[in-house]
Amino acid sequence: MAKKSRTKSCDSTPVKLKADPTAEEFARLAWAIAHPARVQIVRLLIGREACVCGEIVDCLPLAQSTVSQHLKILKESGLIQGEVDGPKVCYCINPKQLERLKSLVAKL
């Protein structure tokens, strides 16, 4: 009813914005790096200063299980990927998704 009693404001968007798929993808990627520990993990991986989980744990003041959880979140967002290397797991950046994030932010 509020819409009827006022002159239209959003002329270019006649109806309410639906759940914008782009906005959701954007939010999902931004969410992945919306935590200081995950920012540092991503930076470590990009700089190739570390790639194995244990190395990352040594670089951060967090427990191994916590780091593993952050890695899981990053993996689910698609920003990183991990491949098994014997008993270890080597994580690396997913360049495609990283570029996607950069593109979305740059277009803001």
Add this chain to the structure above:
Amino acid sequence: MAKKSRTKSCDSTPVKLKADPTAEEFARLAWAIAHPARVQIVRLLIGREACVCGEIVDCLPLAQSTVSQHLKILKESGLIQGEVDGPKVCYCINPKQLERLKSLVAKL
């Protein structure tokens, strides 16, 4: 103790990374847009399709109080700023912080 029993892995970072201020700033800005509704609000403000709170409410399928809360989060992150215009409040992007975010992401 874990550090003592293994050979050092992060040679370029002799000690554990402290709370990196840049990482925290980064996470804070990313957090601001880590929600679909906030992404849409930021886009509306950038495109100048809306700037008054009531207009934004009309554009989103959310209650006024919820939108106001998202606006508060965005304001606290520094990404937007609001100035009182009579009984209304006009929100607009803070270009400086937006550029800061873009810069941080681009340098990843």
Add this chain to the structure above:
DNA sequence: ATCGTCCATCGTCGATCAACGATATGAGGG
């Protein structure tokens, strides 16, 4: 002065996050 409008804030509720220790899994070495 008393409305009505616009917005911010409060209080609440359920859901989710972030951290940890403890435990399970899986690949190799003895």
Add this chain to the structure above:
DNA sequence: CCCTCATATCGTTGATCGACGATGGACGAT
């Protein structure tokens, strides 16, 4: 075959988010 190391996962706990309705305060108009 057992043992160890490197990770992943489970279960718990406290803190925070995200949504809403209700209330309060500021301002302009009647």
